[in-house]
Amino acid sequence: MMGPAHSLSGAxxxxxxxxxxxxxxxxxxxxxxxxxxxxCAGAALAPDLDHKSATISRAFGPVSxxxxxxxxxxxxxxxxxxxxxxxxxxxxxxxxxxxxWLWAVLIGAGxxxxxxxxxxxxxxxxxxxxxxxxxxxLLWRAARMSSDVLVWLLGATSAWILAGVLDxxxxxxxxxxxxxxxxxxxxxxxxxxxxxxxxIGDSLTVSGCPVLWPIPVGRxxxxxxxxxxxxxxxxxxxVELKVLMPVFMLLGGVGGASALGYx
Numbered sequence: 167m168m169g170p171a172h173s174l175s176g177a178x179x180x181x182x183x184x185x186x187x188x189x190x191x192x193x194x195x196x197x198x199x200x201x202x203x204x205x206c207a208g209a210a211l212a213p214d215l216d217h218k219s220a221t222i223s224r225a226f227g228p229v230s231x232x233x234x235x236x237x238x239x240x241x242x243x244x245x246x247x248x249x250x251x252x253x254x255x256x257x258x259x260x261x262x263x264x265x266x267w268l269w270a271v272l273i274g275a276g277x278x279x280x281x282x283x284x285x286x287x288x289x290x291x292x293x294x295x296x297x298x299x300x301x302x303x304l305l306w307r308a309a310r311m312s313s314d315v316l317v318w319l320l321g322a323t324s325a326w327i328l329a330g331v332l333d334x335x336x337x338x339x340x341x342x343x344x345x346x347x348x349x350x351x352x353x354x355x356x357x358x359x360x361x362x363x364x365x366i367g368d369s370l371t372v373s374g375c376p377v378l379w380p381i382p383v384g385r386x387x388x389x390x391x392x393x394x395x396x397x398x399x400x401x402x403x404x405v406e407l408k409v410l411m412p413v414f415m416l417l418g419g420v421g422g423a424s425a426l427g428y429x
Contacts, residue, residue: 167367168402169211169221171411173303175367176210176360177203178418183359184425197331198338199425201293202356203418204328208299209360212273213264213368216241225302227314237264245388252385262388265368266379270361278354282347286329289350293325296357372398 167175180203184194194202214220215237223234241259256262263269280288298321301308332339332350343351362377369375374390383389392398399405423429 167364167371167406167410169214169303170306171406171414172210172214172364172367173207173300174411174414174418175363176206176208176356177300177304178414178421179210179359179363180206180356181418181421181425183355183421185421188425188427192342193427194341194425195336195338196426197328198341198352199422201328201332201338202352203422204300205293205296205353206356206360206363207304208296208302209273209357210364210367211299211303211360212357213269213361213364214260216259216262216264221302221306222299224314225298226318248380248387250382250385250387253388261368261373261375262379264361265365265375265377267362267365267377268380270358270365273361274354274358276354277357278351281350281353289353290325290329292353293329294321297321297324297328369393370398371401374398 181199184199184202187194211220211222211225214222215234217223218231218234218238220234223231226233238259241263242256243259245253245256245259245262277292281292284291298317301317301320331337339349341352342355343349365375365377369377369390369392371392372395374392376388377391379388383391420429
């Protein structure tokens, strides 16, 4: 999938979680619903850190470009070191390490740990990174026409405002985890969900996605999970643009309305 579809699917997924939470009598405060959807939209771009031409490689200028090159090499090294004889040879690391459930869980757990131990500045950093990515994904046309600095300023300002809103009593800093010192522990959840939604989206394309690694499937350790080939599509095709993206918007709207008690 392309960046905009990934971000839309991530936002829709978190809004769906909000609807489920409300159905089980543990509704999200509206700031948690909003911030979680934006984080999830941004996190849904992050697995493409292994792709030097992806949206995320342009999001933070030279820093993200260098990081993508490093992650690409790391992913390729892990693939070569762990591939079985049935796995094909590759020339790069795209759709390997960062496109697995294990990577999603580790990144989300790391973010939660940073939010709890690092205090306000760690929370602001997590929000800033994912809000910039959300702008790049959801508002990609405007982001391409604007300067990077304007996008970064928007991300920084939004992060500061939203963190201030969440910090107010009852607005969700301690949503889900209420013990002292566990404020913002939930921030890792939309990050995990966004990465997994990205992987599921990529599994629908012609190449599939090795989301189950390191669990082997048959003789392959990097098995490209996906539906039957007749049901797959190419990234950027009309199926993605004319069918899936409107469906994500519809599901997101329904999920958000349900989460807020309007349905």
